[in-house]
Amino acid sequence: MSLEGSRLTVITVSDRCSAGEAEDLSGPILADAFEALDAHVTRVLVPDGVVPVREALLEAVESSDAVVTTGGTGISPRDVTPEATAPLLETLxxxxxxxxxxxxxxxxxxxLSRGLAGLTAERVLIVNLPGSVGAARTGADVLGRLLPHALGQVRGDDHAPRGEGA
Incomplete structure (x- = not known):
């Protein structure tokens, strides 16, 4: 399956990475996986917090078919990516x-991950993933199989995935 022609934004949510205190390892894993499926990928790095995450999401929605966040889905006090995402989702x-x-x-x-997924009013798919390297690899694998069909559905393609009957 391919994401050819799809525009994806990967948003890494991390205080330490955005401050230059740590290297973003999960964002590149996701970006590389989606680029390998022929998607055009934009990467963004923001600190934890409802306001910076929501602002990044709103900006990404304007130019993306899907937005995947990595980080901020746990239960620590600064993990608020789901809270920033929830008001933007019309279809869970x-x-x-x-x-x-x-x-x-x-x-x-x-x-412990509280990540959300859904569609915005603009019919852009948003998915929250945990920020660990392992979760990014798993998320890339799962989304690599789901996104081509999901984005096709959003565009109004035939309901059956390729190779399957009606």
Missing amino acids: LPGIPEAVRAADAGVPAAA
Whole structure:
């Protein structure tokens, strides 16, 4: 499956990375995976916090078919990516974060991720992923299989994935 022609934004949410105190490792994993599927990818780095995350999301929605965040989905006081995302979603897609958590079932902390997924009023798909390298790899794998079909559906393509009957 391909994301050819799709515009994706990967937003890394991290106080330490945005301050230059740590290297962003999860954002490049996601960007590389989506680029390998022929998507045009834009990367953004923002600190934790409802305001910076929501502002980055709103800007990304204007020029993207999908936005994937990495970081800020846990339970620490600064993990507020779901709170920044929730007001922007009109159609919730709980199966996406469930699939990511299920794929990471061997990692006990995966159950603590509060990531959301859904469509905005502009029909842009937003997915929140945890910020660890392992979660980025798992998320890239799961989304690499889901996004081509999901974005096709958003565009109004035929309902059946390629190769499957009606």
